[in-house]
Amino acid sequence: MLTVVFAHYSAEHHIRKSDIYYLTELKKIATKIIFVSTSNLNPNEKQKLKDLCDVILTRPNQGLDFCSYQLGLRHADLAGSDRLLLANDSVYGPIYPIKNIYQKFEQSSADAYGQTISYEHQKHLQSYFMLFKPTAHQHPAFQAFWQKVEPLENKKQIIQRYEIGLTQTLEQAGLLVDALYNQQLNKAQQAFAIIAQTQTKAWAKTSLKLLIKLLKGQDLNLNPTHHLAKELIKRYNAPLLKKELMDKNPHSIKLKTIQKRISAVQTNDTRTS
Numbered sequence: 353m354l355t356v357v358f359a360h361y362s363a364e365h366h367i368r369k370s371d372i373y374y375l376t377e378l379k380k381i382a383t384k385i386i387f388v389s390t391s392n393l394n395p396n397e398k399q400k401l402k403d404l405c406d407v408i409l410t411r412p413n414q415g416l417d418f419c420s421y422q423l424g425l426r427h428a429d430l431a432g433s434d435r436l437l438l439a440n441d442s443v444y445g446p447i448y449p450i451k452n453i454y455q456k457f458e459q460s461s462a463d464a465y466g467q468t469i470s471y472e473h474q475k476h477l478q479s480y481f482m483l484f485k486p487t488a489h490q491h492p493a494f495q496a497f498w499q500k501v502e503p504l505e506n507k508k509q510i511i512q513r514y515e516i517g518l519t520q521t522l523e524q525a526g527l528l529v530d531a532l533y534n535q536q537l538n539k540a541q542q543a544f545a546i547i548a549q550t551q552t553k554a555w556a557k558t559s560l561k562l563l564i565k566l567l568k569g570q571d572l573n574l575n576p577t578h579h580l581a582k583e584l585i586k587r588y589n590a591p592l593l594k595k596e597l598m599d600k601n602p603h604s605i606k607l608k609t610i611q612k613r614i615s616a617v618q619t620n621d622t623r624t625s
Contacts, residue, residue, distance in 0.1 A: 353383040354384075357439070358405070358441070359424070359441065360390070360391065361389065365393060375405065377446050378439070380451065382437070385407075387401055387404075387405040388424045389420075409424065409427065411423055414503040415501075417479060419503050424438075430489050439482075440480050443594055444594075445591050445592040446591030454483070457483045464477060464482065464522050465477075465483045465532075466482045467533065469533065473512070475519055477518065477531060488522060494525075497517070533584055537574065539572055545579055546579050550603070553604070558603075577593075578597050578605055581594075585610065585614070586613060
């Protein structure tokens with residue numbers, strides 16, 4: 353049995369086609385889906401979810417995804433659930449069957465598992481897709497963590513307190529946290545990975561920034577969901593792609609090869625909204 357808590361937000365207060373596609377794929381492996389939105393969904397929008405979601409909740413747009421996860425967990429019968437997935441709508445996909453990553457989770461010895469672990473700032477399971485076995489979600493440390501979650505609007509604070517904080521909480525409790533991609537690169541490897549995937553027009557600016565950070569001994573801010581997206585798809589068969597990468601591309605990543613790879617594995621237009 354798998355219970356999914358799905359965090360949603362739409363500035364237009366809509367359920368997008370990409371949401372429906374993702375939820376439809378999750379339904380193939382889930383026993384129960386709890387949908388939590390911070391948008392003001394009208395009855396017609398909620399109707400789109402009726403065959404996919406068992407519980408539909410809305411809440412004020414405060415605290416981003418961790419507060420949505422917190423609310424969804426209050427409506428989840430975790431005592432009767434073998435597995436738990438916390439997921440959000442910040443991704444496109446899946447471009448590979450979602451069951452593949454779920455099977456890797458089941459086969460692993462990890463208590464908590466995701467698509468990516470980032471070592472930016474500190475080690476953390478990235479919160480757009482987090483799976484938990486009962487050894488994790490029934491642990492007092494896990495439950496105490498969620499009781500303390502409160503609304504924060506600053507993204508850096510959320511990453512530090514909640515993304516990094518949850519991973520630290522689990523590991524301090526003696527639990528194993530792993531992911532489909534979990535590689536701690538040294539700074540030389542990080543710099544090479546960032547430069548290799550940077551568009552030519554942004555190469556000089558990016559290289560200068562990296563050099564300054566290296567000289568100052570600063571974090572290079574490698575985010576695997578952006579800088580290693582091509583490798584995630586090609587080498588790891590990662591099913592999910594960050595919308596921020598594909599829509600805004602803040603780090604000037606080479607997207608052409610990523611888009612070609614998506615076309616090769618998935619003909620459905622999961623990006624239609």
